[in-house]
Every structure is written in structure tokens, then in C-alpha cells.
Amino acid sequence: xxxxxxxxxxxxxxxxxxxxxxxxxxxxxxxxxxxxxxxxxxxxxxxxxxxxxxxxxxxxxxxxxxxxxxxxxxxxxxxxxxxxxxxxxxxxxxxxxxxxxxxxxxxxx
Amino acid sequence: xxxxxxxxxxxxxxxxxxxxxxxxxxxxxxxxxxxxxxxxxxxxxxxxxxxxxxxxxxxxxxxxxxxxxxxxxxxxxxxxxxxxxxxxxxxxxxxxxxxxxxxxxxxxxxxxxxx
Numbered sequence: 001x002x003x004x005x006x007x008x009x010x011x012x013x014x015x016x017x018x019x020x021x022x023x024x025x026x027x028x029x030x031x032x033x034x035x036x037x038x039x040x041x042x043x044x045x046x047x048x049x050x051x052x053x054x055x056x057x058x059x060x061x062x063x064x065x066x067x068x069x070x071x072x073x074x075x076x077x078x079x080x081x082x083x084x085x086x087x088x089x090x091x092x093x094x095x096x097x098x099x100x101x102x103x104x105x106x107x108x109x
Numbered sequence: 110x111x112x113x114x115x116x117x118x119x120x121x122x123x124x125x126x127x128x129x130x131x132x133x134x135x136x137x138x139x140x141x142x143x144x145x146x147x148x149x150x151x152x153x154x155x156x157x158x159x160x161x162x163x164x165x166x167x168x169x170x171x172x173x174x175x176x177x178x179x180x181x182x183x184x185x186x187x188x189x190x191x192x193x194x195x196x197x198x199x200x201x202x203x204x205x206x207x208x209x210x211x212x213x214x215x216x217x218x219x220x221x222x223x224x
Contacts, residue, residue: 009149015138036213043214044152044215045212046213086151090154090217094208095140095165096165096167096168097156097157097213099144099151099152100151101149101150101151
């Protein structure tokens with residue numbers, strides 16, 4: 001079954017510290033993965049997609065097929081990074097999306 | 110302004126009273142989708158549509174209906190709402206280019222309470 005797991009519901013880090021939000025997936029084949037972010041009182045929005053290999057707002061995510069992971073990382077957390085983060089997988093039919101349960105990140109000043 | 114709109118934003122209703130949540134996008138996107146967000150469960154896809162008159166079930170379609178008569182609109186219909194459909198609902202749309210999905214644009218959400 002296709003699934004996305006985000007093991008941490010809550011994550012707190014100090015400003016300037018590195019941050020890693022974990023995402024593991026189950027999928028047979030080459031997955032298409034995304035990170036979405038929801039800032040307070042804002043709409044859910046795309047942060048990055050693995051296929052584009054971009055770095056957005058200092059965040060990167062590397063697909064590790066061996067570990068079936070797509071962890072989101074940033075070397076130096078900022079207060080404005082405090083938000084809810086969702087990892088998402090495009091399913092094998094190519095049309096259905098699976099989201100994780102989300103990780104709420106708090107960056108402590 | 111390019112956006113996805115949903116109405117109503119808040120709705121309190123009673124069990125069994127049919128309701129419709131509207132969703133509209135002005136970006137000419139082919140793909141539209143409905144999700145529900147519940148504490149501890151994240152976002153779960155209810156239905157999606159690849160284009161006009163093309164809809165398909167997501168992960169949790171039971172108790173919901175959708176239609177896609179026009180490209181811009183994708184209403185979510187609850188024929189006989191029940192308390193377990195109390196949730197926060199999001200509509201989203203996306204451009205699809207050569208089978209590749211671009212960003213999903215999300216609506217502001219509709220908070221539904223079924224008593």
C-alpha cells in the first residue's frame with residue numbers, strides 16, 4: 001500500500017540550529033514526492049518537489065530510495081520557518097496524492 | 110488574482126441535511142481535488158478530477174459525491190451528512206504538463222460541523 005509517514009508530530013529547534021523533518025514513504029517504483037507548508041493563517045503551499053531539485057527558503061530534500069526517505073533539511077532554522085509541514089506522494093496511478101500526518105515545527109528565538 | 114475559492118468557509122449543519130461546498134479556480138487547471146484534514150490523520154484525498162466529466166475516488170470517498178461539469182468548478186456534495194464528516198475540507202487545483210504535476214494550489218478551507 002502506498003503510504004507516507006511523518007514520525008514527528010511536533011518538533012522544536014532553536015534559531016540558527018539545523019533542522020530535519022523526517023518523511024518516509026512506501027511505493028514500488030520511482031516516487032514523485034513533495035513538501036508542502038502551511039504558515040499560520042495562510043493556505044497550504046508547495047515548498048519543494050524532488051523532481052525539480054530546488055532549494056527553497058534554504059530548505060532541501062533528497063530522495064533516498066534505499067531508505068525510502070525524503071527528509072526535509074535546513075542548516076540554520078529561522079523563526080519564520082515555524083509552520084506545519086506535510087510530505088506528499090503521488091501514487092502509482094499517477095493521479096492520486098497521499099499526504100503524511102504533518103509535523104509542526106517551532107523555531108525558538 | 111490567481112486563486113482557488115471555497116464557499117462557505119464555515120458551516121454548521123445537522124445529520125442528514127444535504128449540503129454542497131463549492132470550489133472554483135481561475136487558473137484553467139485541469140486537475141482538481143478535495144481533501145479532508147483531521148487531527149492526527151493529516152490530509153486525506155476524497156475525490157479528484159483530471160478534467161471536465163472525469164472524476165475518480167481518492168482514499169476516503171464514502172459519503173461524498175462530486176461533479177465536474179465545468180473546468181473551473183468542482184463542488185463537493187454531502188447527500189446525507191453524518192457527524193463523522195465533521196472536518197476541515199480543502200479544495201486544490203493543479204496544472205498538469207505532459208503527465209507531470211505542478212504545484213497544487215489550495216483553497217482557504219471549509220470548516221464543517223455536523224451535529
